[in-house]
Amino acid sequence: MRWPATVWSSARAHPQDGNVHAARADALLRRWEARSRSTERDRWRQLRMYCIVAVQAGLAAAAAWAVARKVGVSTNPVFAPIAAVSTVAAAVGQRLRRTVELILGVALGIGVADVLIQLTGRGTWQTGGIVTAAILLAIALSGRGGLITQAGGTAVLVSTVTPAGTRVEGPQIVNAVIGGITALAVVILLLPLNPLRTVERAAGPALATLSQELTATGNALRRRDADAVQSALRRLRAIDGQLQQLSEALQGAGEVVQYSPQRRRLRNTLRQYVDGTEYLVRAIQTSRGLARRAQTAIDDHERNLDVLGGAVVTLGTAVSRLHTDFVAGRRPTIARRTALIAVSKAGQAGRDGLGLSGAVVMAHVATIAGDLLRATTVPRTDANRLVRRAVRHEPGQDN
Incomplete structure (x- = not known):
């Protein structure tokens, strides 16, 4: 049976004040609904592919x-x-x-x-x-x-x-x-496949998972919920299957542009996609390290985790924007800007004072943001300079 949306809305709109159990139940339902929508989108994406x-x-x-x-x-x-x-x-x-x-x-x-x-x-x-x-x-x-x-x-x-x-x-x-x-x-x-569309569809699940789990990790940092971070880390570790599908899609796209006369003109564009995927894989690997250190920071009761968690949430938003722009074929200006905002927030947390693990999380935020910039064709030197300025909150020249 499909319940009307208003039923769910009314159930969430009036939780008892201070009722931690009701708040957690609402959070569980929201997460379940998000996963259900994501699974349905993945199925349709695979069907189209x-x-x-x-x-x-x-x-x-x-x-x-x-x-x-x-x-x-x-x-x-x-x-x-x-x-x-x-x-x-x-x-x-x-x-x-x-x-x-x-x-x-x-x-x-x-x-x-x-x-x-x-x-x-x-x-x-x-x-x-x-x-x-x-x-x-x-x-x-x-x-x-x-x-x-x-x-x-x-x-x-x-x-x-x-x-x-x-x-x-x-x-x-x-x-x-x-x-x-x-x-x-x-x-x-x-009847050759469109190689760029194939890669876009294969990259979608990995980008969506990275965005969701960075957001989940950031919110868990804000709440100091070590169990939620552990759950996000498990899901990040399970992303390898999606990366394998992306790798196969890239191989197939390369095969098509190499041998198909109709698709050969897309060779340079596909090369940019291949380079961008390399940085996406690096970002996913770094995000696992970020989640591990976030859990340690919570266990060690380090300070300023709310500000740091906000930076990680913003980083998840940057990945989501990158995914949207990637599929739409738009210039990823907003994704780049959001990634730098995440770095700036992490830098603010560092200036306010972080423990050892919190400082490592801040560094991981900067690293992932740099990889996202590189994935959007920003040159390495420029990406590093932009990240440094954002961490230091410097709009002008580097010191």
Whole structure:
């Protein structure tokens, strides 16, 4: 059941004064709602990203079947569309390597199955033995997952589907080559992904997580809530999967701009995205250190954590603005300004007096802000100078 928004609003609007438990319950509900909205957005983002892949796979399968039938090396060119779909479904950025593995796997699976069928015949245990032999040989030759999977799958098809007495080595290997080449033509020449849009969609979850957890860490510093910082740190550590998806998206985008004539003009822009992603990864790594020291500062009852927490919250806002500008293709002026405001707030906390861990958190804020500036194409020297001035609260020349 979906409750009207007014129900939630009224429940939050009148908490009992001084009721810590009600305030915590409200905070938990807000966090749950935020996570739910984030999960729903991620699902829609993934659906949009993979819709084009589904279309590519269907088009490649149909084209591979038509080409293989036209070539006429076999009456049932089943391996052509199979190879085409496998190529399209390969991890983005690895399709060229996957196509080679696929063709070799098909050849290996067919060869092993054909030889063993002649020696042992067909049957239940023979199928198991053929698949085992094909996979063991693939492991011995390469050990790569794509080659192993394709060799085993091909051996199953040959040993169970191919009519008895039929020799399939040459025709089906040719069909696999046709399928792989056809799929590459579809994904690189005929219907290539927009490489910049692919990277933007892949970067979104990582940027959103970084923004949310920096904000959560800053608010926890204000409340001196060590448990909340620990929860934020756990979520920051779990971001590696999103970074892996971003890395694969960058590889795929590089593949497209390198080989697709329609997308080659985006090569320089993609290089800026790659450079920006490097600084995003650094910011995420630094944010984990920030969260760890924030927890220590709370445990040690250090002072001025409310001001320092405000700086971290502002830094989370800067990441959010960067995400918004990144997706919209706007100049990230507000994101840069907000990052420097965060550094200025952290510098103010330092001038007011911080403990050892608080001083480390302040340094991490400055480091992350510098990485955000670099991610927005600000040169290293300029980024460092801007951060130094913001920490010292100096609008003019460096001293």
